[in-house]
Amino acid sequence: MTATRVLVLAAALLAAAVPAHAQISDGVIKIGIMNDQSGTYADLAGPGSVVAARMAIEDFGAAKKNMKVEVLVADHQNKPDVGSSIARQWFDADHVDVIVDVPTSSVVLAVNQIAREKNKALIVSTGATSDLTGPQCSPNAIHWTYDTWSLANGTGSAVVKTGGDTWFFLTADYKFGHDLERDTEAVVVKNGGKVVGKVRHPFPTADFSSFLLQAQASKAKVIGLANAGADTTNAIKQGAEFGIVKGGQQFAGLLVFLTDVHALGLEKAQGLLLTESFYWDLNDRTRAFSTKFAERHRQARPTMAQAGVYSAVLHYLKAVEALKSDDGPKVIAKMKELPTDDPVFGKGSVRADGRKIHPMYLFEVKKPSESKGPWDYYKVRATIPAEQAFRPMDQGNCPLVKK
Amino acid sequence: MSVTAKPVVAAPARDAIAAPAVAPHQLAAFVVMVVVLIAAPFFVYPVFLMKALCFALFACAFNLLIGYVGLLSFGHAAFLGSAGYASAHAAKVWGFPPELAIVFGTLTAGVLGALIGALTIRSRGIYFANITLAFAQMIFFFSLQAKFTGGEDGIQAVPRGTLLGVFDLRQTYTMYFVVLAVFLLGFLVVYRSIHSPFGQVLKAIRENEPRTTSLGYRPEHYKLIAFVISATLSGTAGATKAIVFQLASLTDVHWTMSGEVVLMTLLGGMGTVFGPVVGAFLVISLEHYLAQLGSWLTIAQGLIFVVCVLTFRRGAIGELGRLLRKPL
């Protein structure tokens, strides 16, 4: 018996002596940043997300902790076939452990499938579809920064409460636009508002004059822009031309990023109401983070998408360190277990359905006279606490959530 | 392949056109191609190879129309993409096994080809290019709006399934050899269409249509049949691709996809047998290597077009064939 005990003890000692690396696949943690590097979404995520990821790795202190971390970058061109090809190649041939960022909902869903199949991990920062924590939820994925539901909830309810109770929707004719319109309409109606008209414009559209005329004719108090990127900025620019705001109507941007406002300029964007989960000027921690980011990224302040990548990578590495393994679903589970704390979102947590929660903010774009310089664009109109900002877990139809 | 169209006037000449025997150098080239393709997946990432094979089939099908009939269609993506949607839907929603899904996709493209062909075949040159583009845009619009195609998301999570109830296609190598088999089958159909009495008439039509009419043939029928074959095989390529990548998306019906297949065929050599295959592999490799450089890919593709049109009109295989003094 003693011999067996000695053997068991020896085996246990041996097992404990095995260094942490050995359980990390190939000894390297490979993080793949997949987003639009050169197209419509390049400014709000793009190379900036890569900068954010590298900052997170440094701030985590990977080098001091003897953990090897590598970053791979790919451009999915906003196409699901390109995105899924890259994901396959990365997981199969390049041994990537986690894919981070992924704007464009159609790519998110495709990569989500593949991450599940290959037993790897996916953390979405820029992609919007709330289906990721709904019917498509998976033990391999976390939705980090925001989603269509939280945007609709933030902007929709806040705008109605401030008096914008008649709405006209200008919707991009594809799933994301439809979803955003559907979610926002539900919120508007719930808060006592009315939708007096909608028009679906082809995605993408360069000239909004015809649709803006229809919006004007409806006499709605609020024109909800259920679109993103160039469509949103074009609609706002042309709206200025046609005197929409001067005529007394207000634009509500349902998905607007700091870089969109920067591209529009305060002259055209002033008064726009929007919801985001991060702004560089919120508090000292965000300011410090954003200054460091700006130094490394053309003096531009981070958007919520890029800041989200920083926060996600940081938490991922903490989970890997605690688990001593980079096995996909196990790390995701660990990330749900550990509370989050970082300069971007402050304290937060990840729910069972894969939804990270943190406060959302309703912002209004400043007038040119109110701004002290470039990137000083927003004033906070309302703060939505984390528990109320996202769709309640039991309403999502996520199979992972026990009823 | 038997020719079913009857000449207006009895033309004894028809029976006297014998199908030329398979030239030995072409047979040699074919054997080389098959051997290389069988060995390749053990050296190169098989998913990449499968993509190239699907496009090689698409290019061969397209080449039938431009190389042998002389008609530039700027809307061939319609067949690639709609077959992809049909096959993806059949496999995912109706639960078809992969072989039936591919057949269903192929048939869809064939029917579409017959419809569009019937409407467009009377046009020529730039008008033909434009009207095929117009119909392809309508197919794109339909794909965008129809519920079952999933719009921007496309049809995702298409099951690979089990071929004939025996072969599990989720195994990469199994899938590869199935794709190879499909490609070789399609390649041989194109080859047989070209090297047959039917093919000879097509060449005659391309060289001198009025003369062919005066000989008693009805060019419209032949052109239409060639169009339908081209569309059908493009459909096979699209249907197979949807199963391999488990995704059918708008990219495959977009007009730039029609431009890509023109590029592949031009680069490889229009009107050659092996040209489209080589062209497809070259273009797909280029895409793969330049993918991370964004716009450089577009620039490279544009330069290839320019250089090929100005100085390299015969394409890679065409020039090789000229060097060897034997048609490839």
Next chain:
Amino acid sequence: MTVFGIPTQALFGQLLIGLINGAFYAMLSLGLSVIFGLLNIINFAHGAQYMMGAFVAYFALQWAGLGYWPSLLIAPVVVGLFGVLLERTMLKRLYHLDHLYGLLLTFGVALVVQGVFRNEFGSSGLPYTAPPQLTGGYNLGFMFLPTYRGWVVVFSLVVCLGTWYVIERTKLGAYLRAATENPTLVQAFGINVPRMITLTYGFGVALAALAGVLAAPIYQVNPLMGADLIIVVFAVVVIGGLGSILGSIVTGFGLGVIEGFTKVFYPEASNIVIFVIMALVLLVRPSGLFGRTA
């Protein structure tokens, strides 16, 4: 009073918007038509040249402080010269071949130009504001018409009709038309036909660039602004009839209006309506509405 549920007031507004968009179609298809009608070249690079025109206007402002009005002259000249260079070095070699090679070459040129610009400037738009003389607008009762857009319609009409007049009614135009029919004979009369062809291509390209300058304040100046526009413009030219100057002008404005109405009644289809019409027209009149047989 309403028509199909839309008040007539709103319809007039849409009609005007349609005319404005039609102005761009007309100018672009005019350039294409001139090039094809007189030179038998299918210029797929037209969209890229339109984009270059907008960029030249942007550069003129950024680097030289030259505003909109000088750009209306500078951009067409600069891009026109580029067109001349293109014709002299490359297109010339293809005249003896099938037209489709010209299409493929210019398609390649378009890809290269768009790729280079995209590499440098990304795909988000660059801002370009309308000149102060043209900002603001008029309240017409049924809609608020921005002055700049009204200017676009007026200016394009002038340019289009001017070009039509030069080609159909002047001696220079007569030489051009004769040279298309029978270049050898015209050359025998002592007219430098190759130079005329080169200059005509340059002129067609300059028209595209001019349209680009007009577009810069309305749409974003971005490298892909011509990419999806080119296939629509081709449809317009084909509907009007390849080679018919008047056909392109009329069809351009007309299709702009039809597209405008589609945006009211079935907006999702507004991108596709022109193709449907093209298919229908080609099936019924294969040479287009005003075209001569190819």
